[in-house]
Amino acid sequence: xxxxxxxxxxxxxxxxxxxxxxxxMLISLTYSFLTAxxxxxxxxxxxxxAYIQLLYDQDFDGSLVFMPDYIWIILRSVYLAVFxxxxxxxxxxxxxxxxxxxxxxxxxxxxxxxxxxFWINTLIRTYCWILILRDExxxxxxxxxTGLITHPLPLLYNQxxxxxxxxxxxxxxxVLPIYATLERLxxxxxxxxxxxxxNRVQLFRRVVWPLTKPGVAAGTVLVFAPALxxxxxxxxxxxxxxxxxxxxxxxQFTSSRNWPFGAALATLVTLAVVAALVWQNRRGKSxxxxx
Amino acid sequence: xxxxxxxxxxxxxxxxxxxAFPVTAPGTQGDRLIEIAGVEKVxxxxxxxxRALEAINISIMEKEFFTLLxxxxxxxxxxxxxxxxxxxxxxxEIRLHGKDVAALPPRERPVNMVFxxxxxxxxxxxxxxxxxxxxxxxxxxxxxxxRVDEMLSLVxxxxxxxxxxxxxxxxxxxRVALARALAPRPQVLLLDEPLSALDxxxxxxxxxxxxxxxxxxxxxxxxxxxxxxxxLAMSDRLAVMNTGRVQQVGTxxxxxxxxxxxxxxxxxxxxxxxxxxxxxxxxxxxxxxRPERIELTMPGFQxxxxxxxxxATFLGSDTLLEIRAGEDRLRARIRGAxxxxxxxxxxxxxxxxxxxxxxx
Amino acid sequence: xxxxxNASHAIHAKSAxxxxxxxxxxxxxxxxxxxxxxxxxxxxxxxxLVVLVIFAFNANRLVTIWSGFSFKWFVSxxxxxxxxxxxxxxxxxxxxxxxxxTAIAIAAALGFERGGWFRGRGSAIGLVTMPLVVPEIVxxxxxxxxxSAIGFHSGVLNLVIAHTVFCIPFAMLPIQARLNTLxxxxxxxxxxxxxxxxxxxLRITLPLMSPGIMAGAILAFVTSLDDFLISFMVSSAGSTTxxxxxxxxxxxxxxxxxxxxxxxxxxxxAALALVAFIISRPSEAATAAAAGTPQTAATL
Numbered sequence: 001x002x003x004x005x006x007x008x009x010x011x012x013x014x015x016x017x018x019x020x021x022x023x024x025m026l027i028s029l030t031y032s033f034l035t036a037x038x039x040x041x042x043x044x045x046x047x048x049x050a051y052i053q054l055l056y057d058q059d060f061d062g063s064l065v066f067m068p069d070y071i072w073i074i075l076r077s078v079y080l081a082v083f084x085x086x087x088x089x090x091x092x093x094x095x096x097x098x099x100x101x102x103x104x105x106x107x108x109x110x111x112x113x114x115x116x117x118f119w120i121n122t123l124i125r126t127y128c129w130i131l132i133l134r135d136e137x138x139x140x141x142x143x144x145x146t147g148l149i150t151h152p153l154p155l156l157y158n159q160x161x162x163x164x165x166x167x168x169x170x171x172x173x174x175v176l177p178i179y180a181t182l183e184r185l186x187x188x189x190x191x192x193x194x195x196x197x198x199n200r201v202q203l204f205r206r207v208v209w210p211l212t213k214p215g216v217a218a219g220t221v222l223v224f225a226p227a228l229x230x231x232x233x234x235x236x237x238x239x240x241x242x243x244x245x246x247x248x249x250x251x252q253f254t255s256s257r258n259w260p261f262g263a264a265l266a267t268l269v270t271l272a273v274v275a276a277l278v279w280q281n282r283r284g285k286s287x288x289x290x291x
Numbered sequence: 292x293x294x295x296x297x298x299x300x301x302x303x304x305x306x307x308x309x310x311a312f313p314v315t316a317p318g319t320q321g322d323r324l325i326e327i328a329g330v331e332k333v334x335x336x337x338x339x340x341x342r343a344l345e346a347i348n349i350s351i352m353e354k355e356f357f358t359l360l361x362x363x364x365x366x367x368x369x370x371x372x373x374x375x376x377x378x379x380x381x382x383x384e385i386r387l388h389g390k391d392v393a394a395l396p397p398r399e400r401p402v403n404m405v406f407x408x409x410x411x412x413x414x415x416x417x418x419x420x421x422x423x424x425x426x427x428x429x430x431x432x433x434x435x436x437x438r439v440d441e442m443l444s445l446v447x448x449x450x451x452x453x454x455x456x457x458x459x460x461x462x463x464x465x466r467v468a469l470a471r472a473l474a475p476r477p478q479v480l481l482l483d484e485p486l487s488a489l490d491x492x493x494x495x496x497x498x499x500x501x502x503x504x505x506x507x508x509x510x511x512x513x514x515x516x517x518x519x520x521x522x523l524a525m526s527d528r529l530a531v532m533n534t535g536r537v538q539q540v541g542t543x544x545x546x547x548x549x550x551x552x553x554x555x556x557x558x559x560x561x562x563x564x565x566x567x568x569x570x571x572x573x574x575x576x577x578x579x580x581r582p583e584r585i586e587l588t589m590p591g592f593q594x595x596x597x598x599x600x601x602x603a604t605f606l607g608s609d610t611l612l613e614i615r616a617g618e619d620r621l622r623a624r625i626r627g628a629x630x631x632x633x634x635x636x637x638x639x640x641x642x643x644x645x646x647x648x649x650x651x
Numbered sequence: 652x653x654x655x656x657n658a659s660h661a662i663h664a665k666s667a668x669x670x671x672x673x674x675x676x677x678x679x680x681x682x683x684x685x686x687x688x689x690x691x692x693x694x695x696x697x698x699x700l701v702v703l704v705i706f707a708f709n710a711n712r713l714v715t716i717w718s719g720f721s722f723k724w725f726v727s728x729x730x731x732x733x734x735x736x737x738x739x740x741x742x743x744x745x746x747x748x749x750x751x752x753t754a755i756a757i758a759a760a761l762g763f764e765r766g767g768w769f770r771g772r773g774s775a776i777g778l779v780t781m782p783l784v785v786p787e788i789v790x791x792x793x794x795x796x797x798x799s800a801i802g803f804h805s806g807v808l809n810l811v812i813a814h815t816v817f818c819i820p821f822a823m824l825p826i827q828a829r830l831n832t833l834x835x836x837x838x839x840x841x842x843x844x845x846x847x848x849x850x851x852x853l854r855i856t857l858p859l860m861s862p863g864i865m866a867g868a869i870l871a872f873v874t875s876l877d878d879f880l881i882s883f884m885v886s887s888a889g890s891t892t893x894x895x896x897x898x899x900x901x902x903x904x905x906x907x908x909x910x911x912x913x914x915x916x917x918x919x920x921a922a923l924a925l926v927a928f929i930i931s932r933p934s935e936a937a938t939a940a941a942a943g944t945p946q947t948a949a950t951l
Contacts, residue, residue: 006766013759013779013819020816021781021790024797031796091692098689101680110689112928117696119870119924121877123894124913127901128699131706134905136713138702171696190679200682221784229786231880236901246788253792253884263796266789273786375843398845410840414858423854424844475845 025270032263042259050264070248074268077245080159081227084166085174088223089216091167092174096215097208099175100182111179118172126165126236133161133237157239165233173222181215182208217280225273245269323389324511325351325374325479330383332369332535337381343369345535347383351479351513352528356505358514360522361532362558370532371481371515375404387478398427403472404481408488409464411456417443417467418452424475442470445504462493466500473508480505482514486521498525519559523547531555553577553649561622564649569617570596577649582611584645585623587637594638596621603631614639700917707914712907724911734912737896744807744882744892745875748814749822753868755815756822760863761856764830765838780824782817790817791884798885806890813885814875821874822867825931829863866931873923876916 032050034042055071056064099110117125132138133155140152155161185208193207209216231246238244245265252262332344344366351357359367372378373385376397384391392400403424411420421442425435443449446466456464465485472480485501486494502525505512516522522529523543531538531546531554539551550556553564556579563585567576588594598616610629614621614637623639631637710721728734759779763772782790794813803809837859841851879894886895893916900909 006762006769009758009762009766010775010779012755013762013823014775016755017778017781017816017819020794020797020812021785022778024793025785025789027800028793028796031800094685095689095692098682098685101682101685112925113693113696115928116921116924117700119873119877120700120920121879121894121913121916123877123879123898123901124703124917125699127909127913128703130901130905131702131910132699136716141716168695168699171692194679203679225784226786229788231788246786249788249792250884253795259796262792266792269786270789273784273789277784377839377842397839397842398847402843404840404843406836406840408836410836412837412840412855412859423841423846427841427845427847427850471844 028263029267032260032267034260036258036260050258050260053261054264073243073248074245076159076242077228078272080163080166080244081224081230083163084170084227085220085224087163087167088171088174089219092171092219093178093216096175096178096182099179100185114172114175114179122169122232123236125169126232129161129165129168129237130156133164156237157241159238159242161237162234162242162244165237166227166230169230169233170223170227173226174219177218177222178212178215181212185211213283217283221273221276221280224276228272229269322353323350324353324355324387325349325513326384326386326389327351327370327374328384328386330370330373330380330385332366332373332378333381343535344373344380347537349530349537349540351511354509354511356502356512356514356525356527358516358522358526358529359532360516360519360529360558361538362517365532366535367515367517367532368483371404371483371513374479374513375402375481376400401475401478402481403475403477403479404483405465405468405472405485407483407485409456409468411464411467411471413456415455416452417448417454417456417459420456420467421471421474423471428475438474439470442474445473445507446470461489462497465489465497469501469504473504473510477510479511479513482512484515484517486516486518494521501525523559531558533558550579550647550649553579556647556649563619563621563623565596565616565619565621567648569619575650579647579649580641580645582622583609583624584641585621585625586640587623587625587629588640592638592640594640596639598637598639600631600633600635600637602633603629612637703910703917704914707907707910709907709910724907725915728908728911728915731908734893734896737891737893740807740810740890741876741893744810744814744890745872747811748818748875749868749872751811751815752818752871753822753864756819756826756867756871757860757864759819760823760826760830760860764827765835780820783820787880791881794881795884804887806887809885809887810882810890810892813881814878817878817881818871818874822871825866825870825927826860826863829860829866829931833859862930866927869923869927869930873920873927876923877920 031042033046033048035045035047035049037043052064053070054074055066055068057067058064095114099107099114102110130137134140135152135154135156137155139155140149143149143153189207189211190203193203198206229246229249230244231250234242234244234247235250238247245268249262249265249269252258252265256262327347327349330344330347331342334341334343347366347370359370361367369378373380373393376392376395376399380393383393385393387400387402412423415423418439421439422435425438430438439452440449443452446469448463448466448470451459451463451467456467459467465488468485482501486497489497498521501512501514514522514525523546526543528540528542529546530540533554539546539555541549546555547559550559550562556562556564561582562579563582565578565580566574567578568574570578572578596616598614598621600612601615601620602613604611604613605628606624609624609626612621612623612625612629612631614623616639621639707724708720708722709717710723711718763776766772790813794816798804798809837855838851841855846854877894878892879898882892883895883898886892891899893912897909897912897916900906900912
């Protein structure tokens with residue numbers, strides 16, 4: 001009787017997400033094996049053309065010519081996502097540690113401060129950096145006023161700006177899961193390590209890091225997955241010159257009207273995220289669970 | 292027939308009859324109220340799962356203060372939750388007035404529970420908490436008010452009726468939980484480690500208070516505890532449990548003086564377990580003797596056992612001797628101060644009625 | 652003279668000794684350098700937001716040159732009919748998506764937290780929290796393809812459906828966290844006191860979980876209000892949401908109007924999120940958010 005109630009309670013959520021999320025992903029997968037229609041949309045027959053397009057360009061006579069442009073875009077996206085993850089971890093771990101070491105009240109305030117930006121529109125948070133970095137932006141105006149420079153520095157529309165925007169957006173995703181695992185860490189373990197003559201570095205390497213791996217793994221996936229598919233940061237801060245996979249996908253559904261190719265790219269991103277989740281599941285098991 | 296205090300003749304009837312539930316006959320002390328017959332509980336797979344309870348047979352009498360005593364994980368809480376209706380036995384019956392209730396949900400059992408951490412509803416006032424069960428039973432408003440007032444004065448909390456549970460001390464919360472569980476006039480009150488959250492002094496007070504409530508209400512109390520002193524002090528009868536089995540059922544005196552096996556002898560109070568061979572008897576049996584019954588043998592008399600003193604600790608009224616005798620180690624509580632150096636040879640004796648032969 | 656030197660010497664030695672004795676007692680919670688580092692990170696997170704809000708009040712049309720305090724850009728934004736329409740669409744979609752997703756989330760949270768273990772529970776949690784890990788661009792284009800494939804083009808209704816889907820986990824996690832902290836003890840006590848399942852839900856479960864529901868609903872609304880990419884792909888001409896409209900303005904350049912409307916959106920989101928935190932305690936919400944992904948991963 002209880003099971004029937006449970007099923008009844010879960011049905012709406014499971015059904016809605018299955019119908020409007022899982023099924024659309026399957027339809028998109030099918031679309032990636034179809035041919036583009038000039039009006040947007042697809043026609044038959046089935047083909048792997050969209051995937052071939054990743055590597056080869058069709059010449060005028062119909063022969064395939066190797067073209068590495070898309071590979072470069074994908075590599076650049078992966079590289080930026082990895083870099084974003086590493087930077088977020090390097091910045092986020094000390095912050096999480098610092099917060100855990102504070103009194104309960106200060107912890108609450110600091111945690112709220114870290115979480116709050118997550119709930120603010122990414123579009124607006126990214127736009128803020130345009131105000132600061134552009135040629136007539138805050139930094140360049142300040143430097144001109146001090147007389148250090150006469151011509152504005154090119155701070156915006158480069159990979160550095162994209163990286164900054166990505167770290168800025170996704171940093172909270174790294175801090176929160178690490179904080180959550182650190183908070184559950186028994187302080188007596190830390191005291192025991194110090195009691196047994198560990199120094200700070202040894203404490204971190206031998207006790208804290210192994211026990212917080214699940215949090216780090218969760219944070220890694222939470223940062224890596226959205227950074228890989230990011231659209232706004234490269235679009236606004238990269239100025240469209242530094243094309244990333246997110247913008248490339250978007251273009252296939254707006255200006256280029258090549259839905260199968262867009263669907264194929266989205267499939268690649270999804271596969272990468274699934275791979276990251278599988279990795280997290282392997283690495284992220286708590287020490288207790290492994291024992 | 293369902294008797295309810297909201298009926299026209301309710302006030303007098305309600306005193307005798309438990310509310311809202313049909314009763315075969317008004318109970319008197321000595322009648323069997325709860326019978327647990329052949330109960331077994333397996334969590335998970337019936338063949339490989341964890342056997343929490345095995346072959347449980349207990350009868351609990353009308354108006355009795357009954358205790359389930361045992362170490363944690365012995366199955367006592369599972370058994371209590373089974374009487375309440377939160378767990379179902381895998382096999383066996385739980386009878387209330389001779390009727391099997393094992394399949395009935397909690398709300399169809401005239402049984403109420405004081406939960407381990409009280410589970411007072413934090414969003415309701417003391418009054419609303421106590422009134423909750425009565426509202427669920429659809430009592431009339433006036434009857435509810437009267438009953439809640441009566442309960443709150445019974446537990447001496449009338450002036451706190453408007454407070455929220457978080458504004459009360461641990462002891463006060465406990466009394467609210469008691470009032471709430473007693474308000475619907477249950478036939479049985481179940482108490483799951485009700486005193487474990489209180490400090491020692493308060494615990495002693497509440498032991499006394501619980502006995503008083505049981506006397507005044509005349510309701511059967513079933514208490515779960517791991518504290519043997521508490522069990523001995525409060526119970527009319529108790530069941531000692533270990534690893535999912537009942538080890539012994541009896542009055543506190545019976546269980547203390549005539550433990551049926553090694554576990555009971557060891558768990559209730561302190562006991563010396565001496566190999567039969569050491570005493571020159573059957574090697575299969577163990578002999579249990581309480582430390583306070585052991586005496587130093589007077590010169591010229593034949594001791595039951597000889598040993599060497601290993602340590603003597605003065606405890607005020609007694610001296611605790613630790614003695615090695617063959618492969619056994621004994622503890623003896625001797626009245627007054629006894630000066631014995633470690634290494635001294637001593638002879639020990641005890642009266643015949645102080646020893647129990649235990650097969651296992 | 653020599654006596655004076657000696658005295659000063661003695662004082663010196665004394666103060667050095669005192670300093671040594673006053674050395675901070677050992678405390679592993681004290682990590683030199685971590686405090687300033689965290690402060691810098693907080694400045695990194697909040698300076699850009701503060702800059703935006705300040706410039707929104709700048710009277711000068713040349714956004715980054717300060718020439719006095721003014722409300723005029725807010726007035727100009729408020730008088731813009733297109734922005735007003737986009738804001739109306741955003742609020743309409745937000746309210747409808749919040750109602751739908753919160754109702755679904757309450758049921759789901761109860762199912763997960765009170766339904767006990769059942770085969771496939773992990774997969775069900777994974778499915779329901781899937782919107783948290785799928786990159787937005789993938790959700791956006793798959794939703795677009797889906798609506799196009801089934802030929803469903805109802806403007807606002809498309810947006811409501813798309814938003815409901817990704818709001819469900821955000822609404823569910825605080826409710827689930829709340830139910831989890833409460834435990835099932837209160838409901839058990841109510842059952843012991845003769846409550847029927849429905850009355851227990853109304854009298855005990857619902858009032859106790861209501862802070863979680865409030866927090867969940869607010870967070871769902873904020874999530875919907877903040878969404879850009881999915882709305883950008885799914886919305887049609889008549890159903891442009893505010894972020895999508897603002898994005899269009901940004902593409903045309905940095906203007907004081909963009910600053911003003913962005914500042915308004917920023918303050919609304921931040922204020923609502925703060926209210927949600929205060930209701931539900933931030934640690935609960937954060938832990939819930941962090942717990943979301945491992946569960947998703949565990950199902951794979």
